[in-house]
Amino acid sequence: MAKQFVQAYKQTPRRKQIQRLGLYVLPVITLGTIFALYLIFSAQAATAGLEIHAYLDAKEELQRTIANENTQLAWLLSNTNMIKRAEELGFSQISSSNIFYMVLPSYPGRTVHLTSPAPDGNSEGDIVLNSAYQQSLGDFLRDLLFSNSNDEAEP
Amino acid sequence: MKYKINARLNLIGAICSFIVIVIIFQLFRIQNSEQYIELSEKADQTYTYEKRIVYPERGNIYDRWGHLLAGNEKVYEVGVLLQYVKNAKAIADTLSIIPDVNYEKAFETASLEYGNGKNIYGIIADFLPSGVIDALSKIKEEYETLNPEGEDPDLPSLRGMVWYPHLQRSYPENTLAANVLGFYKFRDRKNGEGFYGVEEYYDDILSGPPVTVEIPLDPYMIEETPTLPSGASLVLTIDREIQAMVEEKVDEAVEYYKAESATVIVLNPKNGEILAMVSQPRINLNQYWIFEEELKDTTPFNRAISETYEPGSVFKILTMAAALDSEAIELDEKFSVGQYFEYYGSYIYNWNRKSWGEQDVLGCLQHSLNVCLAKIAVEEMKADTFYSYMQAFGIGRRTNIDLGGEEIWPLSVPGDDGWYPINLATNSFGQGVAVTPIQMATAASAIANGGKMMKPHVVKAIIDDGEYYETSPQVLSVPISEETADLMNTLLTKSLEGGEGSLALVDGYHIAGKTGTAEVPVESGYDSSLSNVSFVGWGPVDDPQFLVYVWIEKPDPEIGYWGSYVAAPVFHDIVEELVVMLNIPPDAVRQSLYAAGSSHDQTD
Numbered sequence: 001m002a003k004q005f006v007q008a009y010k011q012t013p014r015r016k017q018i019q020r021l022g023l024y025v026l027p028v029i030t031l032g033t034i035f036a037l038y039l040i041f042s043a044q045a046a047t048a049g050l051e052i053h054a055y056l057d058a059k060e061e062l063q064r065t066i067a068n069e070n071t072q073l074a075w076l077l078s079n080t081n082m083i084k085r086a087e088e089l090g091f092s093q094i095s096s097s098n099i100f101y102m103v104l105p106s107y108p109g110r111t112v113h114l115t116s117p118a119p120d121g122n123s124e125g126d127i128v129l130n131s132a133y134q135q136s137l138g139d140f141l142r143d144l145l146f147s148n149s150n151d152e153a154e155p
Numbered sequence: 156m157k158y159k160i161n162a163r164l165n166l167i168g169a170i171c172s173f174i175v176i177v178i179i180f181q182l183f184r185i186q187n188s189e190q191y192i193e194l195s196e197k198a199d200q201t202y203t204y205e206k207r208i209v210y211p212e213r214g215n216i217y218d219r220w221g222h223l224l225a226g227n228e229k230v231y232e233v234g235v236l237l238q239y240v241k242n243a244k245a246i247a248d249t250l251s252i253i254p255d256v257n258y259e260k261a262f263e264t265a266s267l268e269y270g271n272g273k274n275i276y277g278i279i280a281d282f283l284p285s286g287v288i289d290a291l292s293k294i295k296e297e298y299e300t301l302n303p304e305g306e307d308p309d310l311p312s313l314r315g316m317v318w319y320p321h322l323q324r325s326y327p328e329n330t331l332a333a334n335v336l337g338f339y340k341f342r343d344r345k346n347g348e349g350f351y352g353v354e355e356y357y358d359d360i361l362s363g364p365p366v367t368v369e370i371p372l373d374p375y376m377i378e379e380t381p382t383l384p385s386g387a388s389l390v391l392t393i394d395r396e397i398q399a400m401v402e403e404k405v406d407e408a409v410e411y412y413k414a415e416s417a418t419v420i421v422l423n424p425k426n427g428e429i430l431a432m433v434s435q436p437r438i439n440l441n442q443y444w445i446f447e448e449e450l451k452d453t454t455p456f457n458r459a460i461s462e463t464y465e466p467g468s469v470f471k472i473l474t475m476a477a478a479l480d481s482e483a484i485e486l487d488e489k490f491s492v493g494q495y496f497e498y499y500g501s502y503i504y505n506w507n508r509k510s511w512g513e514q515d516v517l518g519c520l521q522h523s524l525n526v527c528l529a530k531i532a533v534e535e536m537k538a539d540t541f542y543s544y545m546q547a548f549g550i551g552r553r554t555n556i557d558l559g560g561e562e563i564w565p566l567s568v569p570g571d572d573g574w575y576p577i578n579l580a581t582n583s584f585g586q587g588v589a590v591t592p593i594q595m596a597t598a599a600s601a602i603a604n605g606g607k608m609m610k611p612h613v614v615k616a617i618i619d620d621g622e623y624y625e626t627s628p629q630v631l632s633v634p635i636s637e638e639t640a641d642l643m644n645t646l647l648t649k650s651l652e653g654g655e656g657s658l659a660l661v662d663g664y665h666i667a668g669k670t671g672t673a674e675v676p677v678e679s680g681y682d683s684s685l686s687n688v689s690f691v692g693w694g695p696v697d698d699p700q701f702l703v704y705v706w707i708e709k710p711d712p713e714i715g716y717w718g719s720y721v722a723a724p725v726f727h728d729i730v731e732e733l734v735v736m737l738n739i740p741p742d743a744v745r746q747s748l749y750a751a752g753s754s755h756d757q758t759d
Contacts, residue, residue: 020164024171049374064320067212067227074223074327079399094735096663101740103748114221118388118618119212 041140063119070116077115204369210344211363212322214386216336216353218395219430219615225336225354225440228325231288231318234278237269240315241305246279249294249313253287256280265315282342288318326440332398334434334457335391335613337559338443350443351456353389353613355559360617361386387619392428392612397421400732401431408725409435412710418458418592419729420704424600424693426628427609429556430701430737432593434458456560463564463589464708467673468506468523468718469599469691470585472647474532475520476602477544480639483535489513496526496533501577503529503584506672506717521650523670525584532583541579542568545588547634548598549608554631556593556611564589585673586681595691596704597631602647603667603693603702606640608632643667648696659692659723661730663741668692668726670718675709685709690722694730695742703729 009015075081185191216225235246247262256279264277295313299305305312324341326333337352345365349358363384405417421431434457438446446456455461478484492511496503505511505524519527532541546552551566566588567574581587590598593611601608610629617624635643647667651659659668671689674681688710693702705722715721734741740748 017164020168024168046374053374061320063212064229064322067322068229070215071223071226071228071325071327074226075325077222078327078329079222079331079395080328083399093732095731096735096739096741099735099740101738101744101748103751110220112217112219112221112390112616114217114223116215116223116226118215118621119227119385 067119074116203373204371206367207370208345208365208367209383210321210365211383212385213324213339214361214388214618216361217388217390218332218393218398219391219428220394221390222395224328224332224391224393224395225324225326225339227322229285229320230281230323231283231285231320232278233280233283233288233291233316233318234276235265235315236276236317237265237267237274237315240265240269242308242310242312242314245298245311246313246316248311249291249316250279253280253283281344282323283318291316291318328395329439329441330437331395331402332391332393332432333437333440334459335393335398335429335432335558336440337456338438338440338446340443342444349559351559353391353558356557357389357614360619361389384620387617389614390616390618390623392423392430392615393432394430394736397733397736398431398433400736401433401729402437404725404729405433405435408707408721412707412714412721414710414721415708416458417708417725418462418704418706419725420459420592420596420702421729421733422596422600422611422702422704424603424609424699424702427597427600427611427631428615428628429611429613432457432459432613434592455562457558458706458708459592460554460556460558460561461591463562463591464687464706465586465588465673465676466590466595466689466706467585467671467687468525469595469669469671469689470588470590471520471523471528471583472602472643472669472691473545473548473550473598474528474536474541474583475516475646476635476639476643477541477548478531478536479516479642480635481536481540481544483537483540484516484531486516486642489515490519490527490530492519492524492527492530494526496529496580498529498533498580499576501580503580517646517649520646520669521653523584528583529580533580538569538576538579541583542566544634545582547632548601549594549631550588550590550598552594554593554597554611557614561593562591563594564591585671592704592706595689595706596702598634599691599693599704600702601632601634602640602643603699604640605637606633606635608634644696651692657723658719659690659726659730661694661727661734663743664694664730664734664739665696665742666692666694666730667696668723670723672716672718684712686712686716686718688715688718688722690718690726692726692730694734695739695745697742698745700737700739701730701733703733705729 009019212227215223215227218224233250235243240246243262243265246265247258250256250261251258261279264279267274267277269275291313295316298311298313302310302312305314321344324339324347326336326338333352335352337350337354337356339349339354339361340347347362349355349361354361363386366383368383401419401421405419408414409417416435418434419431420429420433422429436449436454438449450456479486490513492505492514494504494508494510503525505522505526511518511522511524511526514522514524514527518524519531536544545566546568551563553561553563555561567578578587597608597611600611608631610631612626612628614626616626644667647669648665651657651666651668659670660666669691671687671691673687673689674683675685675687676682687706687708689704689706691702691704693699703726705726707722707725710716710721733739739745
């Protein structure tokens with residue numbers, strides 16, 4: 001059977017040509033596949049990068065908005081406004097002789113309550129980028145093939 | 156034939172392989188050539204990163220209960236991206252409606268030629284509230300509908316006009332506690348810094364320094380943004396309600412007595428916490444740039460810490476405390492108080508220029524007798540003892556209160572160029588010596604607090620990175636013993652109840668205090684037609700929880716000249732409301748509550 005195949009190839013040079021052509025085209029197809037993969041991964045990485053940019057901008061805007069909202073709240077709760085509101089509701093200043101004082105043993109007294117939270121210190125850090133967003137396909141393959149452990153960074 | 160075909164195929168294969176090898180070789184060669192590296196670096200610098208200055212959010216400032224006194228609000232910068240400007244006139248026309256925007260300047264900016272060196276973006280207006288931006292956005296949209304892409308030069312278009320948000324310092328209470336807070340020069344976005352008060356003293360803590368960061372424009376080079384810590388926030392010892400109440404009383408007093416100004420400090424003598432600090436004038440911190448118009452000539456931003464003056468008779472409490480503590484005099488000692496006391500050719504008179512006969516320590520304080528105090532300082536204490544006590548009380552030294560702009564007047568002591576023997580006599584009753592209100596209040600707090608003089612401070616806690624750090628009270632010095640302090644408390648309570656300052660008394664509360672009236676020094680000596688009146692008092696005497704220092708500068712003498720008639724009533728009005736705000740029951744009620752509380756504890 002094998003001899004018949006060899007014989008058939010020898011009698012039809014066309015097959016031999018196709019075989020050789022195939023051998024030349026194979027690396028081209030391989031390279032093309034690699035480039036295609038590279039493009040796909042690069043496009044995905046670029047999209048992710050742009051999204052992260054957008055998220056960082058949105059985060060900055062949110063921080064500004066939070067600071068602004070806190071301050072606007074403080075304007076509404078300012079001493080002048082609160083006195084005005086109290087007067088509108090019919091309250092007036094009391095004198096010490098009209099106050100009934102009593103001991104409340106478990107009452108801890110007035111405590112500090114921040115009407116607007118203090119700005120965050122950012123110590124928790126910003127996003128921790130997955131290294132995949134920053135590595136090329138070559139880096140990825142090298143890591144995959146040559147690293148001993150599956151040590152891809154986790155977000 | 157077969158060999159020919161094979162040879163051709165081999166030749167084509169070899170040529171293709173050669174071409175591929177050449178391409179690959181060239182790729183390697185180019186990518187490692189010097190020119191490529193140089194160009195690549197240049198491109199990286201120009202197109203890969205955007206340099207941006209990031210200003211960390213400035214920390215908030217709260218009162219002692221957490222009410223926001225200084226925060227940040229969002230405002231907008233409006234500018235033009237010159238590349239996209241289609242109609243500079245329309246932009247200038249639209250923006251010139253905004254106050255402070257000049258049409259010519261706006262038109263000039265919007266008309267700049269794009270590129271041409273550095274012309275890419277121009278700022279036309281800044282610090283605009285979101286309401287203005289909403290209106291601009293609406294107009295821009297309308298114009299865009301009317302004139303899409305701004306193609307028709309005869310129709311208006313706001314193409315190229317953009318706005319960017321940023322934070323601006325904001326003071327929701329406007330003028331409240333302005334003298335304590337100081338202000339942040341937010342209009343100078345690059346070099347803004349705190350001026351006066353807490354904003355100056357804690358500038359480094361409140362604002363992290365601006366940081367230049369490189370933001371990668373290449374999405375493949377996305378990096379984590381650097382951690383920029385926001386400024387720490389401060390919780391002050393100031394009580395917003397007490398501050399507002401005292402400000403109201405001060406303003407009323409200045410108006411009523413037609414005084415030049417008034418200053419009041421309310422502090423807790425046990426720990427040095429400032430509950431309120433008020434002086435005049437006060438500016439609206441949201442318009443800090445007009446402060447130079449408001450504070451004319453040499454008017455200090457905060458008189459309580461920056462203006463020195465001769466305190467007059469309130470100073471006598473320090474002299475008397477020093478005399479008793481040094482055992483230069485005895486409590487039951489009698490002093491012959493004549494019409495005047497002659498010393499080194501100068502004459503010291505009592506306030507009414509009359510003789511007061513034999514007086515004991517209480518009488519000298521109760522009637523505020525200059526002759527008595529001068530005699531005690533000169534004949535009993537001597538200069539060395541007197542001045543060492545005054546230095547221990549912090550006279551001539553900074554209290555180091557945590558506010559920007561504290562000033563002092565040096566205390567002249569024997570041996571100094573400006574010191575003469577008569578100074579000892581005049582200093583004993585508060586003339587010829589200058590103090591700031593905070594120095595005087597701090598010194599008096601030593602008597603109220605069992606001899607311990609606590610460092611005055613306005614910051615109660617620092618909130619940094621979400622952590623709350625309380626500040627610790629510090630003892631500045633212990634100028635007198637606890638026994639002397641107790642004795643002085645008794646004397647000053649009695650002297651107030653039967654003496655000149657009875658208008659300061661508050662029903663239901665035992666208060667210790669002393670009035671002061673000082674002539675105003677002028678170039679030729681003293682102007683006896685003008686006075687600086689003051690009152691220092693604290694209570695409840697058995698458990699002092701507040702000390703109030705009142706200084707009214709140059710009241711109209713036709714309305715009031717003496718501390719007992721001008722400053723003492725102001726003290727009374729303040730304390731009457733202060734005890735309610737501090738939840739201090741009348742003495743009798745408080746003692747019965749203590750008794751009930753202790754019996755409750757025993758039952759528990």
